[in-house]
Amino acid sequence: MDFWLTSLTPFESEALRLSFKVALWATLASLPFAIGFAWLLARHDFWGKSILNALLHLPLVVPPVVVGYGLLVLFGQNGALGPFLQDVFGITIAFTWRGAAIAAAVIAFPLMLRAIRLSMEAVDPRLEFVARSLGASRLRVLATVTLPLTLPGIVAGLSLAFARSLGEFGATITFVANIPGETRTLPLALYTAINTPGAETEAGRIVVISILLALMALGLSELAARRVTRAVHGI
Amino acid sequence: MTHRIWIVLALVLAIALFAISLWQIDPQREAIRAQAANPQKDAPTIAELPDPHAVPQNVPVGDGPDIRIFAASSIAPVLEDIANVYESNHAVDITIITAASSALARQIEHGAPADLFISANRQWGHYLVDKGLVADHEHKALLTNRLALVIPAGAEQPSDVPDLHLTIDELTENDRLKNQILHLSNRGRIAICEPTAVPCGIYARQTLEALGIWDQARILPAANAQATLAWVERGEAAGAFVYASETTGNDKVQLVLLVPDALHDAIIYEISTLKDGPAHNEALAFLAFLDSAPAQRLLIMAGFLPPNGLTEP
Numbered sequence: 019m020d021f022w023l024t025s026l027t028p029f030e031s032e033a034l035r036l037s038f039k040v041a042l043w044a045t046l047a048s049l050p051f052a053i054g055f056a057w058l059l060a061r062h063d064f065w066g067k068s069i070l071n072a073l074l075h076l077p078l079v080v081p082p083v084v085v086g087y088g089l090l091v092l093f094g095q096n097g098a099l100g101p102f103l104q105d106v107f108g109i110t111i112a113f114t115w116r117g118a119a120i121a122a123a124v125i126a127f128p129l130m131l132r133a134i135r136l137s138m139e140a141v142d143p144r145l146e147f148v149a150r151s152l153g154a155s156r157l158r159v160l161a162t163v164t165l166p167l168t169l170p171g172i173v174a175g176l177s178l179a180f181a182r183s184l185g186e187f188g189a190t191i192t193f194v195a196n197i198p199g200e201t202r203t204l205p206l207a208l209y210t211a212i213n214t215p216g217a218e219t220e221a222g223r224i225v226v227i228s229i230l231l232a233l234m235a236l237g238l239s240e241l242a243a244r245r246v247t248r249a250v251h252g253i
Numbered sequence: 254m255t256h257r258i259w260i261v262l263a264l265v266l267a268i269a270l271f272a273i274s275l276w277q278i279d280p281q282r283e284a285i286r287a288q289a290a291n292p293q294k295d296a297p298t299i300a301e302l303p304d305p306h307a308v309p310q311n312v313p314v315g316d317g318p319d320i321r322i323f324a325a326s327s328i329a330p331v332l333e334d335i336a337n338v339y340e341s342n343h344a345v346d347i348t349i350i351t352a353a354s355s356a357l358a359r360q361i362e363h364g365a366p367a368d369l370f371i372s373a374n375r376q377w378g379h380y381l382v383d384k385g386l387v388a389d390h391e392h393k394a395l396l397t398n399r400l401a402l403v404i405p406a407g408a409e410q411p412s413d414v415p416d417l418h419l420t421i422d423e424l425t426e427n428d429r430l431k432n433q434i435l436h437l438s439n440r441g442r443i444a445i446c447e448p449t450a451v452p453c454g455i456y457a458r459q460t461l462e463a464l465g466i467w468d469q470a471r472i473l474p475a476a477n478a479q480a481t482l483a484w485v486e487r488g489e490a491a492g493a494f495v496y497a498s499e500t501t502g503n504d505k506v507q508l509v510l511l512v513p514d515a516l517h518d519a520i521i522y523e524i525s526t527l528k529d530g531p532a533h534n535e536a537l538a539f540l541a542f543l544d545s546a547p548a549q550r551l552l553i554m555a556g557f558l559p560p561n562g563l564t565e566p
Contacts, residue, residue: 068258095441096488112489113442113473195473195484196447213356213476214450215380 029220030227032199033207037231040115040203041183044122045176048130052175056135056168057160061143078128085124086192093117093193117194118201122183129182130175137171138164169246177239184231204228317344318532320539321366323357324349325373327398327453327478327496328522331555332371335548345535353477355450361386361527368530369540371395371522373478373496374452378523388533391526394560395543396552398520399497400456400512402430404437405488406505411436426513431464433509434492441491442473444484452520453478457494459517482506496520498556521560 026034055074059067077085093100093111103109111117141164149159165172187205194201196210204224211221324332329351336347350357350367358377361367362384370387372378381387404410413429424432437443446454454474461467473490475481478499485493486505493506500508524543530536542548549559 066258069261090489094487094489191476195475197442197473210447210449213353213359213447215355215359215362215377217450 026227027220027223029198029207030223033202033204033224034227034231036115036118036199036201037184037203040118040122040186041180043116043119044126044183044186045130045180047119048123048127048179049172049176052127052130052134052179053165053172055131056138057164059131060135060138061164074131075128077124082125082186082188083192086121086189089117089121089124089189089193093120113194113197113200115200118186118190118203119183121189121193122186123179125186125189126179126182130179133175133178134168134171137174138168140171141167167250169250170243173239173242173246177235177242180239181232181235184228184235204231317346318535319346319348320368320532320536321348321350321530322369322371322536322539323361323365323367324351324369324371325354325357325452325478325522326351326480327373327499328371328396328557329479331498331552331557334555335543335551338547338551339539339542343538345532345539347539351477351479353446353451355447355452356477366529366531367527368532368536370525370527372452372525373398373520373522374455374518375521375523376455377452378525381525381527386527386529387525388528391537391540393524394521395524396522396557397560398522398557399514400453400460400517400520401495401497401500402433402437402492402509402512403485403495403500403506404492404509405485405490406507408488408491408507410507410509411440411492427464427516430510430512431466434461434464434466434470437492438469438471441489442471444473444475444481444490444493446478446481446494447474447476448472451477453481453494453496456517456520460494460512463516496556501554501556522557 059071059074090097090112092098093103095101095112097112100112103111109116111120145163145167146159149163150156154162184203185205186203187209190201190203191206191209196202196206202210204227208221208224208228211217211224214220322332322336329349332349336349339345340347350365352360354372354374354377357367357370358372358380361370361381370378370381378387378392382392411433413432414424415432434443445457446452448454448458457472458467461470461472473484475484478496481493482495482499482503484490485495486503492509494512495506497511500506524540526533526536526540553559
């Protein structure tokens with residue numbers, strides 16, 4: 019990895035490191051929520067379920083700029099929650115990598131939720147009934163029966179969300195702008211290069227880096243998916 | 254059950270539409286635009302001036318050839334108004350495409366159909382000249398502008414003395430500017446245009462470098478001049494380097510000071526006529542109109558400065 023990083027320009031390695039950090043945090047932070055909502059939607063019926071479902075899928079269908087602007091209105095320096103988080107918890111979100119991670123997480127969330135939910139719905143409910151009838155609590159059923167069987171979906175959801183987070187552009191640039199070393203991830207670095215006349219080489223290099231990164235991520239997730247499927251189904 | 258959901262959704266939609274219809278565009282800005290678009294109403298001086306290119310009033314309006322002007326974002330609003338005046342008595346349509354000068358130069362280089370290109374510095378106009386895309390001798394200085402440091406309306410003016418209360422007898426103008434920028438930097442970020450390629454960002458970077466605080470100032474790079482202004486108007490940035498023309502009639506920002514000209518390259522807007530423009534002849538006529546008294550008046554009202562006898566080197 020270090021050899022690779024030394025052959026990159028500071029502009030590129032900075033963007034690459036930042037992209038990793040943002041995508042990793044965005045993915046890990048959304049995981050508990052995705053599992054929770056997937057469980058709610060896959061295993062429960064309640065009033066307003068389709069409304070909740072539509073709301074959760076909204077970031078997937080509205081333009082990312084809308085999400086970015088919404089986040090700005092909410093978490094900006096003059097937003098509804100921004101000053102509160104700043105004063106009470108000392109967390110600055112506006113114009114920091116945390117903001118970029120939030121933007122990526124919101125955009126990627128529906129993809130993760132969908133993968134986990136589909137996988138969870140495919141788990142035979144009778145297995146859960148049997149576990150319940152043998153005296154296991156709901157939480158124990160979830161932790162020892164449902165979740166292990168959902169693992170392939172969780173892995174798929176994680177890799178989808180990670181890939182989408184790496185590529186996030188519209189919400190990020192609207193919400194936290196394009197600040198070198200803070201919020202300038204690979205797509206934003208590419209955008210900057212594209213908007214600079216005569217910077218074709220820089221743009222080309224970032225395109226190659228992005229493709230290599232995507233291929234690596236795809237390969238890893240494929241590997242993980244195979245292992246998990248084998249472990250779950252015992253093939 | 255599903256029926257109830259549809260009723261709820263329909264109600265939400267109806268309420269949302271109603272709310273949007275009540276949500277009006279900033280009336281003040283609308284008024285400025287309307288006034289500029291119909292200068293006859295409130296600014297009779299413009300109407301009184303003879304229009305050298307006037308054609309009979311009964312020309313069909315709006316279905317002629319389309320002049321495509323690629324304009325730096327700082328000049329786009331006033332150009333829109335000038336275009337409206339021009340369209341009202343010429344049988345042409347004018348489309349203004351706006352972005353950072355650098356982004357526009359790159360789009361034109363890659364074949365975007367443009368008739369005129371207005372760059373906010375010399376660099377990007379010359380870039381297209383060097384690429385052989387500009388018609389011979391159709392490249393000239395159009396206007397000048399100044400750089401201004403602004404803060405959001407209602408924000409407290411930054412102090413111009415250093416934090417340490419040493420008794421300093423005399424601070425130079427540059428010292429004061431430097432202190433103000435550092436104070437704003439402590440308050441939040443200072444929005445500037447992308448400092449590597451976008452003209453307003455290059456001017457801002459030159460200023461910060463001349464003051465020796467390029468590494469200390471916490472900047473917020475934005476895509477173009479209008480985006481930079483938007484960050485400070487919303488109060489997300491503590492301050493911004495924008496063009497002085499952008500502060501004209503703008504009550505969402507307040508001026509800290511005009512940056513001394515000596516700290517950065519002269520701000521010169523250059524206009525180029527492109528060789529392959531689809532409406533080349535109409536574009537040349539509009540170019541001549543830009544030099545006419547009514548157009549110059551609108552430009553000066555919008556806060557731009559005449560080119561001061563600057564000629565194309």
